[in-house]
Amino acid sequence: xxKILRIDMSATGGPQQSTEKAGEFAALGGRATTSTIVxxxxxxxxxxxxxxxxxxxxxxxxxxxxxxxxxxxxxxxxSPLTGGIKESNAGGQAAQVLARxxxxxxxxxxxxxxDDLYKIHINKDRVEISVDNSNKLLDNYPLIDKLRKEYGxxxxxxxxxxxxxxxxxxxxxxxxxxxxxxxxxxxxxxVGAVMGSKKIKAIILDxxxxxxxxPRDAERFKTANRAFVEGIRKHPVSGEGLPAYGTxxxxxxxxxxxxxxxxxxxxxxxxxxxxxxxxxQAELEIARGGKATHGCHRGxxxxxxxxxxxxxxxxxxxxxxxxxxxxxGGHCGISDLxxxxxxxxxxxxxxxxxxxxxxxxGVAMEGGVxxxxxxxxxxxxxxxxxxxxxxxxxxxxGGAGMTGKAFGVTRVPVVKNQALPAYDPRTVQGIGxxxxxxxxxxxxxxxxxxxxxxxKVGGDVDPLKPEGQVELSRNLQIATTAxxxxxxxxxxxxxxxxxxxxxxSLLDLLGGFYGIEMTGDDIVALGQKVLTLEREFNKGxxxxxxxDRLPRFFQTEKxxxxxxxxxxxxxxxxxxxxxx
Amino acid sequence: MKxxxxxxxxxxxxxxxxxxxxxxxxxxxxTVVRELNIPEGEVGILLLNAVHAKxxxxxxxxxxxxxxxxxxxx
Numbered sequence: 307x308x309k310i311l312r313i314d315m316s317a318t319g320g321p322q323q324s325t326e327k328a329g330e331f332a333a334l335g336g337r338a339t340t341s342t343i344v345x346x347x348x349x350x351x352x353x354x355x356x357x358x359x360x361x362x363x364x365x366x367x368x369x370x371x372x373x374x375x376x377x378x379x380x381x382x383x384x385s386p387l388t389g390g391i392k393e394s395n396a397g398g399q400a401a402q403v404l405a406r407x408x409x410x411x412x413x414x415x416x417x418x419x420x421d422d423l424y425k426i427h428i429n430k431d432r433v434e435i436s437v438d439n440s441n442k443l444l445d446n447y448p449l450i451d452k453l454r455k456e457y458g459x460x461x462x463x464x465x466x467x468x469x470x471x472x473x474x475x476x477x478x479x480x481x482x483x484x485x486x487x488x489x490x491x492x493x494x495x496x497v498g499a500v501m502g503s504k505k506i507k508a509i510i511l512d513x514x515x516x517x518x519x520x521p522r523d524a525e526r527f528k529t530a531n532r533a534f535v536e537g538i539r540k541h542p543v544s545g546e547g548l549p550a551y552g553t554x555x556x557x558x559x560x561x562x563x564x565x566x567x568x569x570x571x572x573x574x575x576x577x578x579x580x581x582x583x584x585x586x587q588a589e590l591e592i593a594r595g596g597k598a599t600h601g602c603h604r605g606x607x608x609x610x611x612x613x614x615x616x617x618x619x620x621x622x623x624x625x626x627x628x629x630x631x632x633x634x635g636g637h638c639g640i641s642d643l644x645x646x647x648x649x650x651x652x653x654x655x656x657x658x659x660x661x662x663x664x665x666x667x668g669v670a671m672e673g674g675v676x677x678x679x680x681x682x683x684x685x686x687x688x689x690x691x692x693x694x695x696x697x698x699x700x701x702x703x704g705g706a707g708m709t710g711k712a713f714g715v716t717r718v719p720v721v722k723n724q725a726l727p728a729y730d731p732r733t734v735q736g737i738g739x740x741x742x743x744x745x746x747x748x749x750x751x752x753x754x755x756x757x758x759x760x761x762k763v764g765g766d767v768d769p770l771k772p773e774g775q776v777e778l779s780r781n782l783q784i785a786t787t788a789x790x791x792x793x794x795x796x797x798x799x800x801x802x803x804x805x806x807x808x809x810x811s812l813l814d815l816l817g818g819f820y821g822i823e824m825t826g827d828d829i830v831a832l833g834q835k836v837l838t839l840e841r842e843f844n845k846g847x848x849x850x851x852x853x854d855r856l857p858r859f860f861q862t863e864k865x866x867x868x869x870x871x872x873x874x875x876x877x878x879x880x881x882x883x884x885x886x
Numbered sequence: 887m888k889x890x891x892x893x894x895x896x897x898x899x900x901x902x903x904x905x906x907x908x909x910x911x912x913x914x915x916x917t918v919v920r921e922l923n924i925p926e927g928e929v930g931i932l933l934l935n936a937v938h939a940k941x942x943x944x945x946x947x948x949x950x951x952x953x954x955x956x957x958x959x960x
Contacts, residue, residue: 542930543958551895553959558894562952564936575936580903584959585895610959628959754960761958762931762938770937800958867936 307365307410307519308332311433313426315504316357316416321424321435328410333820335367337393338791338836339411340382344391345839347413350846354386354496355473355503357417363404363464363509364412366793370405370519372527373815374535376793377401377603379464379481385495387475387662387705388722388747390844393790394497397602398481398490399462399511401793404428406516418505423471427457429512441507443468445655445693446480446488449508457510459486465508467657470498472695474703476662477502480654483602483611489624490602493659494749495724496705522821530814534798535607537808541801543763548610548797549599553628554584556728556756557636563760564867565733565769566632567726569639569678570668571719574733574865578641582631587643588612595619608797614647623651626660629750632728633664638671639678645685652688658703663688665706665725673713717859722747722849731856731872732865734759734769738872739779743854743882745840751796753783757803764803772873780882784833791832792816838886851880887911887947889918894954897924909945916941919953930956 307328314322331339340362352358361383368376379401385392404412407428418424422437441449446467453463462482469477477498480488492498521527539545547555560566561579568576580586588598596613602624612625626634626646634640634649653660667684670676675698676683691699701712706725710718719726724747731738736755744752755778759769767774789796794812802809809826817824844853860872892904901922909918915932919941931954932939945951 542928542956547895547955547957548959551957555895555957556959558952559931559954559957562892562894562933562936562954563938583894585898585903750960756960757958760931760938761956763956763958768938796960797958 307370307405307408309408309410311409311412311428313412313414313435314416315414315418321418323433323435331410333367334791335369335410336364336378336380336395336791336793337382337787338832339364340380340393341391341836341840343411343413344382344384345843348384350384350843351848352384354384354389354500359384359500361414361497361500361504362411364410365401365405367791367816368819369401369793371521371819372518373531373819374538374605374607375795375798377605378793378795379404379492380790381479381492381497383497383500384847386499387496388724390722390747390847390849391745391840392495392497393746394492394494395790396481396490396492397795398483399603400464400481402603402605403462403511403513405519406513407511414504414506417503423505423507425508425510426506427510427512430515438507443471446657447655450482450486450488453508453510454486457512460514461510461512463488463508463510466498466501467655468693468695469657469703470502471507472700472703473499473502474658474692474700475499476658476666476703476705478657478659480657483624484604487624489654491654491659493661495746498657521819523818526814527818530811530818533811534808534815537801537805537811538607538798541804543800544608544797548608551584551588552598552610552612552625554587554626554631556628557583557631558585559760560729563733563769565730565760566636567728567730568636570637570672570717571730574730574867576636579636581641582635582643582646584628587625587631590643591615591625598625600625606795608795610797616644622647623654626650629728630660630664633661634667634684637664637668638684640681640684642681645681648685649688652685652693656688656693658692661727662705662725663692663702665719666702666709669706669709669715669718670702670713672717673709673715675713718857720748721856722853724748729756730865731860732870733868735772735872735874736767736769736775736778738856738860739775739874739879739882740783742856742879743779744783745837745844751786753779753786754799755779755782757800763800770868770870772878775874776878776882780884783837784830787833787836788829791836834885837883841883854879887945889945890950891918892950892952894952895957896955897953912944914941915939915943915945915951918945918951924953928955930954
C-alpha cells in the first residue's frame with residue numbers, strides 16, 4: 307500500500323486522477339488513515355455535501371495480507387448526518403482487493419458539474435473514471451447484477467443505491483460479499499450521500515494479477531497468524547456463539563437483562579423477543595435451506611453471518627444482524643422474522659443504514675404515521691416511500707432526528723443526530739457513555755461496553771450503576787479506534803480482551819508484517835492520537851461538551867423493569883477525554 | 887419452591903428452552919446448573935430476575951433464572 311489515488315471530481319473537462327506516494331499512510335490504515343486525511347484536508351465547518359468535503363476510502367493495516375479476518379474497509383468524510391467527522395467500516399471483499407492493488411487510500415474530492423453519473427474502475431494497470439448514466443436510479447441488487455455482466459465475477463464492488471443518489475443522510479455505501487451480493491454496508495453517518503453528492507455510483511475493484519502484500523518478517527508473521535486464529539477459534543464467543551447464532555444471539559441476552567429498547571425506548575423488555583432471537587433465526591435459516599454460518603469476506607475465521615431464505619427456499623437477504631433485528635423488530639414492536647428480513651433486504655437494496663432506518667420508522671410510529679407492530683406498514687414505508695424518494699420517504703431517509711422533528715415526537719433517541727443502537731443506556735450504563743461521548747455520534751461499536759457490562763467478557767462492571775463506566779468506555783474507545791485502523795474485524799475484541807496470548811499474537815501480527823516491535827502502549831497511543839484529531843475536527847465543526855450528552859429523556863424517564871435512569875453525570879462525561 | 891429456568895443458545899440443545907421447575911427452598915444457582923449437566927466453566931451469563939447473579943446465590947419462590955453460555959455480538 308505505497309500509493310494514494312486522488313480523484314478530483316471538480317476538474318475542468320471532467321474528473322482528473324493523480325497518484326501520490328502514501329508517505330506516512332503506508333504503515334497506517336483504516337480509521338487512522340481516513341480520519342487523519344479528513345482532519346487534515348476537509349474544513350470542519352464545510353457543508354458535508356459540498357465540494358469541500360472529501361470521501362476517503364482506506365483498507366486496514368493488515369488488509370490484503372494473509373492475516374485472518376482482515377477485511378474491514380473504512381470510509382471517512384464529514385458526516386451529513388452528524389455534522390462531525392465520520393468513519394464507517396464494513397466487511398465484504400473491498401478492503402482485501404484495494405489493499406492488494408497497492409492503495410493505502412482513495413481520496414475523492416470536489417463535485418462534478420452537471421448531472422452525469424460516474425463509475426470508477428480500478429485494476430492493476432489503470433484507473434478509469436467514466437460516465438455511465440444507465441446506472442441512474444438503480445438500487446444495489448439490480449446495479450450489481452448489471453455491473454457483473456460488464457466486469458465479471460472476480461471483482462469487488464462498492465456502490466450506492468437510490469438513497470445515496472438522492473443524498474439521504476441515512477444512505478450507506480454497499481460492499482459486495484464473496485458471492486458478490488451487496489450485503490455489507492458502511493452504514494452509519496450518511497457516507498452514501500457524500501458518495502452520491504460526488505456523483506459516483508460505483509467503484510469496481512479488480513485485483514487480477516495482484517498478490518497478497520508480503521510481510522517484512524515472514525516467519526514471525528506466519529507464526530503469529532497461526533496463534534491468532536487459534537485464539538479466535540478457542541474463545542466461546544468467536545469460536546462457537548457467533549458462528550452458530552450470529553450477532554442476533556444478543557436478542558435474548560439483552561431482553562433477559564432488561565436492556566432491550568422496546569417500542570421506541572419505552573420499556574427494556576419485548577414480550578416477543580424469543581420469536582426474533584438468534585436461536586429462532588438460525589433454526590429457521592437451516593430449516594429453509596439457507597445457512598446459519600457464513601463469512602462476509604474470504605479469510606474470515608468467525609463466520610458470524612448467514613443466508614436467510616424466504617419460505618420458498620429462495621435467497622431473501624443475508625442473515626440480519628442483531629442491530630437490524632432490533633431496529634426493525636423490537637424497537638417497532640414487530641416480531642416476525644420474515645418482515646425483518648424483508649426490511650433488511652430493502653435497506654441493503656436502497657442503500658440505507660439499517661439502524662438509522664429502523665429507528666426512524668419506530669420514531670414515525672411514535673408520531674402516529676403508522677401503528678407500532680404494523681409489519682406491512684413498515685415495509686411500505688421503506689420500500690415505497692424511502693425507496694421511491696417520496697416526500698415522506700425523504701423525511702424518513704433523513705434519519706431518526708429529522709423524523710422526530712417532522713412528526714412532533716419528543717422521545718427521539720439520537721446523539722449528535724445519529725440514532726442509538728440496540729442497548730438501552732439506562733440498563734447498560736457503560737454503552738450510554740460511549741453513545742454520549744463518541745466522536746461518531748451514538749455508535750455501539752465505538753466502545754462496546756456491553757461486553758463488560760452484560761456479557762462479562764474482558765471484565766465485569768455492573769451495568770446498572772454509573773460507577774466505573776467512564777473509565778471503561780474511555781479504554782474501549784481508545785482500543786477500538788486502533789482496531790478500526792488494522793482492518794481486523796472488531797469481533798476479535800472478544801478473544802483479545804479475555805486471552806492475553808491472543809492480544810500478544812495480534813501485536814506480533816502487526817509487528818511481523820511491518821518489521822517493527824509493537825506493544826500494547828503503541829496500540830493505546832495510536833487510538834488516542836486518532837481520537838484526539840477526530841475530536842479536534844468536531845470542535846472545529848462547532849461541537850462542544852453540550853453535544854456529548856444523551857437525550858434528556860434518559861434522565862427523566864425510568865425504564866422498566868429496572869426503573870432506572872441514566873446515572874452518569876455531565877461532569878463525569880466531560881472527563882472521558884482526559885489524555886490531552 | 888417453583889423457579890422458572892430459561893436456557894439459551896447451545897444450552898438449549900438436548901435440554902429445554904423454558905421450564906417451571908421445583909427445587910427445595912434456598913437452592914443455589916450452582917446446584918441448578920449442575921443438575922442440568924451444564925459444566926460450570928461454560929456458563930457465561932447468569933441473570934436472576936434480570937440482574938447478573940453468581941453460582942453461589944440462593945433462589946427464592948417465583949424467581950426467573952436465565953442461563954447463557956459465553957456469547958457476544960454487536
